[in-house]
Amino acid sequence: MTPLLDIRGYRLAFDGFEGRAEVLDGIDLAVQPGETVGIVGETGCGKSVLARSIARLVEMPPGRVLGGSIAFEGQDVFAMDGRALARLRGHGVAMIFQDPMTYLNPVFSIGSQMVDVIRAHDRAEGRSMRARPAARTRAAELLAAVRLPEPDRLLDRYPHELSGGMRQRVLIAMALSGEPRMLVADEPTTALDVTIQAQVLRLIAELVATRGLTLLLISHDLGVIGALCRRVVVMYAGTVVEDADAGLLFDRPRHPYTRGLLAAVPDLARPDHRVAGIPGHIPNLLAPPGGCRFHPRCPLAIPRCAAEKPGLRDVDGRRVACHRAEEAA
Amino acid sequence: MLRFVLQRVALTGLMLFGLVCITFAVSNVAPSDPAALAAGPDATRDMVETIRREYGLDRPLPEQFVRYVTGLLQGDLGRSIVTTRPVVQDLARYFPATLELVLLSMTFGVLIGVPAGMLSAVLKNRAPDHATRFIAVSLVALPAFWFGILLQLLFSVHLEWLPTSGRLDVATPPPPPVTGMLLLDSALAGQWGTLGGALSHAVLPALVLSFPCLASILRVNRAEMIEVLSSDYIVAARAHGVSRLRIICVHALRNAMLPTLAIIGLRWGWMLGSTVLVETVFDWPGIGLYAVSSAIAGDFKPVMGVTLLIGLNFMIANLVVDLLYGVLDPRLRTAQ
Numbered sequence: 001m002t003p004l005l006d007i008r009g010y011r012l013a014f015d016g017f018e019g020r021a022e023v024l025d026g027i028d029l030a031v032q033p034g035e036t037v038g039i040v041g042e043t044g045c046g047k048s049v050l051a052r053s054i055a056r057l058v059e060m061p062p063g064r065v066l067g068g069s070i071a072f073e074g075q076d077v078f079a080m081d082g083r084a085l086a087r088l089r090g091h092g093v094a095m096i097f098q099d100p101m102t103y104l105n106p107v108f109s110i111g112s113q114m115v116d117v118i119r120a121h122d123r124a125e126g127r128s129m130r131a132r133p134a135a136r137t138r139a140a141e142l143l144a145a146v147r148l149p150e151p152d153r154l155l156d157r158y159p160h161e162l163s164g165g166m167r168q169r170v171l172i173a174m175a176l177s178g179e180p181r182m183l184v185a186d187e188p189t190t191a192l193d194v195t196i197q198a199q200v201l202r203l204i205a206e207l208v209a210t211r212g213l214t215l216l217l218i219s220h221d222l223g224v225i226g227a228l229c230r231r232v233v234v235m236y237a238g239t240v241v242e243d244a245d246a247g248l249l250f251d252r253p254r255h256p257y258t259r260g261l262l263a264a265v266p267d268l269a270r271p272d273h274r275v276a277g278i279p280g281h282i283p284n285l286l287a288p289p290g291g292c293r294f295h296p297r298c299p300l301a302i303p304r305c306a307a308e309k310p311g312l313r314d315v316d317g318r319r320v321a322c323h324r325a326e327e328a329a
Numbered sequence: 330m331l332r333f334v335l336q337r338v339a340l341t342g343l344m345l346f347g348l349v350c351i352t353f354a355v356s357n358v359a360p361s362d363p364a365a366l367a368a369g370p371d372a373t374r375d376m377v378e379t380i381r382r383e384y385g386l387d388r389p390l391p392e393q394f395v396r397y398v399t400g401l402l403q404g405d406l407g408r409s410i411v412t413t414r415p416v417v418q419d420l421a422r423y424f425p426a427t428l429e430l431v432l433l434s435m436t437f438g439v440l441i442g443v444p445a446g447m448l449s450a451v452l453k454n455r456a457p458d459h460a461t462r463f464i465a466v467s468l469v470a471l472p473a474f475w476f477g478i479l480l481q482l483l484f485s486v487h488l489e490w491l492p493t494s495g496r497l498d499v500a501t502p503p504p505p506p507v508t509g510m511l512l513l514d515s516a517l518a519g520q521w522g523t524l525g526g527a528l529s530h531a532v533l534p535a536l537v538l539s540f541p542c543l544a545s546i547l548r549v550n551r552a553e554m555i556e557v558l559s560s561d562y563i564v565a566a567r568a569h570g571v572s573r574l575r576i577i578c579v580h581a582l583r584n585a586m587l588p589t590l591a592i593i594g595l596r597w598g599w600m601l602g603s604t605v606l607v608e609t610v611f612d613w614p615g616i617g618l619y620a621v622s623s624a625i626a627g628d629f630k631p632v633m634g635v636t637l638l639i640g641l642n643f644m645i646a647n648l649v650v651d652l653l654y655g656v657l658d659p660r661l662r663t664a665q
Binding site: 160171 | 560561564565566567568569571583584657659
């Protein structure tokens with residue numbers, strides 16, 4: 001089966017004052033239609049920039065693709081012309097973002113923003129653009145679909161008049177407006193209150209189930225990933241270090257970094273249990289460590305780790321990038 | 330909304346009173362004797378004293394101030410010693426010319442400055458951006474009298490496309506005065522030939538006056554557009570498939586216009602107060618020339634009148650800007 005999303009050897013750098021930072025160093029990731037994939041990793045590991053790359057949203061410059069490819073439905077994203085790109089955005093891949101406070105335009109009403117997006121999709125798909133009242137009716141339907149009360153009144157409100165949870169629902173409704181095949185959710189609940197988090201997660205799970213969406217969920221929160229995703233991809237400093245079924249990964253992590261990450265989750269059942277952190281710091285991407293990027297912090301590091309970059313290998317029913325994956329269980 | 334407007338109007342009144350106090354104080358500490366001036370160079374001491382009494386200049390300052398303010402409230406700005414007419418009449422005669430010039434300049438400034446700033450932001454750090462920045466800095470740095478003369482030489486003397494100076498040719502029939510602004514009056518009267526003539530006279534001085542204003546609108550708009558274009562909601566709009574043109578011209582511009590609007594308001598007041606150089610070069614009979622010639626003569630009532638008029642305009646402009654802020658930004662509407 002052709003994967004819906006196929007990322008191969010994707011390398012991305014940012015050129016800045018201090019030099020070139022290689023933020024993504026050879027990402028390999030294929031997602032099949034209907035999969036629910038979580039990407040987990042620390043802040044700065046490149047997961048958001050990877051998500052944005054899928055819809056070609058990284059500004060170039062300062063960004064620069066050093067190699068590899070991203071294909072969506074078999075089409076090379078970086079070779080797309082304006083028309084294909086417009087179709088990809090919103091219709092192929094729809095995105096929701098971390099902070100609903102800043103991702104809505106503060107000076108336009110919810111209605112006019114949604115109408116704009118709905119009409120943009122009409123144009124991208126070669127239909128005649130529907131009139132504003134028709135687009136408005138559609139916007140109200142979408143707001144109802146994300147369980148927002150009184151959608152008609154909501155359309156005339158402005159972002160600052162809405163709570164964080166409501167705004168995130170509005171953004172989800174906008175994401176749905178193009179009938180996307182894949183939903184990319186970049187830390188969708190991080191900026192929300194815990195109770196609202198649960199509601200939004202339930203909504204996403206429900207939409208994924210009822211609309212047959214493929215989900216790519218990015219989070220640093222293993223709990224959120226575990227709740228929504230059947231497959232988990234662990235990233236560290238711009239590389240994929242482990243890629244496995246959620247159950248397998250949580251039960252028997254193979255990569256030393258994944259094990260460190262799981263050990264750092266506080267256990268409420270054992271309050272006396274001390275959370276183990278991972279010693280050391282996230283590497284400086286302007287001058288990343290040679291070989292395996294995790295080796296300076298790795299408890300299992302051997303000289304080979306500093307010399308040779310480990311590729312993803314099939315070990316124990318998953319893909320893992322570690323020279324000592326067999327021993328790490 | 331109404332409450333906001335009333336609040337601002339009340340505040341404007343207060344500021345105006347402050348301005349009245351300052352102009353009155355300044356005109357009284359200036360080392361010049363208006364009575365001696367009015368009496369003329371050959372007047373005897375007695376004549377000067379008579380005039381001093383006539384004008385009430387021998388009264389204590391608080392009393393003079395009260396009389397000045399009462400006069401203002403009745404629309405009396407005093408009498409010009411040089412023109413011997415009431416200052417109000419002089420202003421009614423010279424102000425429309427200046428207003429016309431400034432309105433036209435501001436139109437140039439906004440219509441050229443805003444799109445150029447947007448273009449510069451979109452093409453950030455590319456050749457057109459560097460070019461507009463260079464031009465903008467030049468426009469601010471080069472003095473108006475020099476630029477004015479240069480343009481006169483080019484367009485009036487060499488190319489002979491435009492008249493050198495004045496508001497209208499002697500041969501052209503002026504429109505019936507309604508507002509005193511020739512462009513508006515001739516359009517109202519349907520005298521299109523006169524309108525063309527007036528426009529050809531106004532275009533060069535308005536352009537020269539607009540340059541510094543145009544440049545600062547351009548710079549502010551560029552900076553704001555760059556800032557806005559990198560914000561999260563623009564990323565979201567792109568992710569949702571909204572076209573680039575619509576993102577720039579609608580989604581980003583409305584946000585970027587807020588600070589640009591503030592600059593427009595400030596520049597409006599600045600322009601009214603700085604027309605004198607342009608008016609001199611192009612022989613444009615406006616309040617700049619009137620104020621300067623009065624000041625040189627030591628004639629203070631016209632200077633005070635002009636100062637108050639410009640101050641009032643500045644305050645009105647800022648009031649309008651504040652109201653437009655509310656129109657553009659819904660967050661301010663609820664905050665009020």
